[in-house]
Amino acid sequence: MFAIPRRFLRTTTLLTLSATLLACQAQAADESQTVKKLFSQKFPQREVVQVQASPVSGVYEVVLAGRQVVYTDAKVAHMFVGELIDIEGRVSLTEERVAELSRVDWKTLPLQHAIQDKRGNGQRKIAVFSDPDCPFCKKLEKEGLAKLDNVTIYTFLYPLEQLHPDAMRKSAQIWCSKDKLQAWAQTMRNNQATSGSGDCKTPLAEIQALGQKLGIQGTPALIFESGKLVAGAIPAEDIEKLLNQKK
Structure with a gap:
């Protein structure tokens, strides 16, 4: 009887496993695309950025514009809005996913506008x-x-006109000041009123577009060199820890 070499059997087994894995990946991608299409049809007003299978069988993660994460079944008959918790690991998978989606490439920031x-x-x-x-x-x-x-702070003037109608004028005055940093410090730390014409060329429009692209909807918003985006007036000790993180 002709004997099949073991090396041939091992190679054949690896090829079979690779083909199976690729087929499963292709099927999962097709299912995700189907869910994306169904979701877009049922919610045409919402932009679907990405769809992928969640760790829960039969449940799909849907990422919407603005970094909102929701979950749905394969037929988009039911939707889950909230956090998906890994009970054993005691972590919020939703929170981790949003943090991942929020990461910013530091090198792309127009620091000359800060x-x-x-x-x-x-x-x-x-x-x-x-x-x-x-x-x-x-x-x-x-x-x-x-x-x-031992830090360089880059402040992007990001007035939220819908909340603070006069903030755009003040931002322009600060940017057009002879000493921008001093004008900013006097306004924010000493509560002094802004002054000046504010009629110079400013990067405020570009910063508004950048903030919207990054999904920044409120202030303050902090971006660390690691790429982590954090919202709110967090304590100094938390800022120190994040400043020292590399990833």
Whole structure:
């Protein structure tokens, strides 16, 4: 009887497994596309960014514009809005996914459009989207950022006109000031009124477009060199930890 070499059997087995894996991946991709199509048909007003199978059998993760994550079945007959929790790991998979989707490529930030505050050696870096009329932004300036050292803070003027109608005017005045950093500090830390014409060329429109692209809907919003995007006036100790994170 003709004997089949073991090496041939091993190679054949690997090829069979690879083909099976590729077929499963292709099937999963097809199912995700079907769910995406059905979801878009039922919710035409919502932009579907991505669909993929969740860790729960028969449930799909749907990423909508604005980094909103929801879940649905294969027929899009039912939708789950909330957090998907890994009970054994005791972590929110939804929160982790949103954090992943929120990551920013630091190298793409137009730092020339920001007010630069270099302290000490300035090696650590953080970008802040801030509104001159935002009380939480002032809290961040006075408490979270005040005592940081060996850091460069890049402040992007991001007035939210729907909340603070006068913030755009103030932002323009700050940017057009002879000393932008001093004008910003006086406004945010010393509560001094802005002054000046504010009629110079500003990057405010570009920053508005950037913030919308990044999904920043409120201020303050902090971006660390690691790419992590964090919302809110977080405490100084949390900022220190994030500044020292590489990933």
